[in-house]
Amino acid sequence: MEKDSIRPLRLVDQKKKELTDRFEMTDMGEVKRILGIDVQRDYEQGTLAISQEHYVNTLLERFGMQEANPVSTPGYGAEISTNQPQDQILGPTDKKIYQSMTGSILYLAQCTRFDLSYAALQLSKACSNPAQVNMTAAKHVLRYLRGNPVNMTAAKHILRYLRGNSVLPIVYKRGQFRLAAFTDSSFGANPDNGRSTTGYLFFLAGGLISYGAKTQTLTAQSTVEAEIQALSYSAREAVYISNFMTELNFKTFGSVPINSDSTGALTVAGNAMHSQRTKHVALRYFFIRELVLRGQITLHHRPSEHQLADIATKYLPKHRFASIIQQIKDFSC
Structure with a gap:
């Protein structure tokens, strides 16, 4: 064993002793699964992978979707309005099933399944008053996970997606300790209020450490304004x-690169002047500019075909979705 690897192990042993001296604890060895997350280490390759295959399979079994026909994406089409006809609203029993499905899908999305970020956001909007279309969408996600382990319709679609996509690990690699970000938006996609959606991905050591889909808090009046809000977030x-x-005593990263495919937003954010047209997002603009001038972030243009955050802003066609998944797997930073 190399000298450099001995010191961290001694530190781990020291911390273990400090904890066991104070708390009643049992050392169960190297972690394999925790809170529904599977952990795999490869010391020779210098990688650590986290995934949730066991959790997905349990989820499929709970909702009777083990044999459902799998699908290749977690969703399709435009955003579903929350204003559905009264005769399509789910009854109390199905409503609880939908909420349970959505909660499980949200947990997957928050822990390891970046591919479910946008679908989880859409399903969660209907939790208080779900309709049949939402349940179908949720089951579609499970069918997707089943193959690679609009509201009731949306939920069913997600279950079918999970049926085909049960394994999609996030892999961290030794020697790539740099931070990189991608951000994107879909303009005015919400059919109920015209709000846009922000999607973001943050990579560290070659794997995702933060990602998600968020509904923007201001109604953007142009694609540039939507992209500026995404950049600000x-x-x-x-x-x-x-x-x-820094608080964990890691070396500083220097300036964090943020990648966007919007030349308009990058021009506005990187310019010392902003126009009247972007006046009502001025605070976000000034915030971005301040961080750029401080050297905390740098803004970079990323061609749309390589804009990885697109996966968190909308439902993508099958080939586009598969392309981004592969690019995320192959990403090095």
């Missing part, structure tokens, strides 16, 4: 992650 996340890692 990702800039805040970059600052938070950098500060958190």
